[in-house]
Amino acid sequence: MLSLAPATRTKMAAECFGTFCLVFAGTGAIVINQATGGSFTHPGVALTFGLVVMAMIYALGDFSGCHLNPAITLALRAAGLFEKRLVLPYIISQVTGAFLASLTLRCLFPDSTDLGATHPSGGLMQSTVMEFLLTLILMFTILAFAKRPGPVNPLAGIVIGGVIALEALFAGPICGASMNPARSLAPALVGLDLRNLWIYLAGPLCGALLAVSLSGRIHGPLTLAQATA
Secondary structure (H helix, E strand, C coil): CCCCCHHHHHHHHHHHHHHHHHHHHHHHHHHHHHHCCCCCCHHHHHHHHHHHHHHHHHHHHHHHCCCCCHHHHHHHHHCCCCCHHHHHHHHHHHHHHHHHHHHHHHHHCCCCCCCCCCCCCCCHHHHHHHHHHHHHHHHHHHHHHHCCCCCCCCCHHHHHHHHHHHHHHHHHHHHCCCCCHHHHHHHHHHCCCCCCHHHHHHHHHHHHHHHHHHHHHHCCCCCHHHHCC
């Protein structure tokens, strides 16, 4: 069995727990909204996603960077801001945390039909493009903070969480506003409903990677050494 350094195990634990919290709170808000006849409301669900990400950034950002999203991890690697050796451990941790959250919700709400899974309400191409653009905007915002040398900006959690809440508010009713392959994969597999899952894998990944190129043109390049200095 591959031995991991204590620091790597700490990062993996942070990513696993952070993604668990994201999926448990975010998709849990959807499940509770359905179970209570819509009393939580769509704005409440959107704010839950934004607030839990904001909280996790402040709680875990100093330990793992608080990616909580395979698309973000891969994009940060493509930008040269993340170590190659940590990519797979991070993605495994994120997917594991998401699955544990969906399994927990299945136990708590056995009558839930979809566990907060993401589904397009309109055309498939419409939702694919929206997921692409939503993730591009999110990743571009993340890179605006990641490319600044020095300590983590104290506003990072508020701004990034705010972007997630904003995008979920206006786009959620159309495409689900996932922006995160792990967030969509876990409830789809635990709920045994893989319809249109490819939208929420391909859209966020392509959007995040394009954001790297766009950020490079606007913010300029930055090496991993500079970003962690």
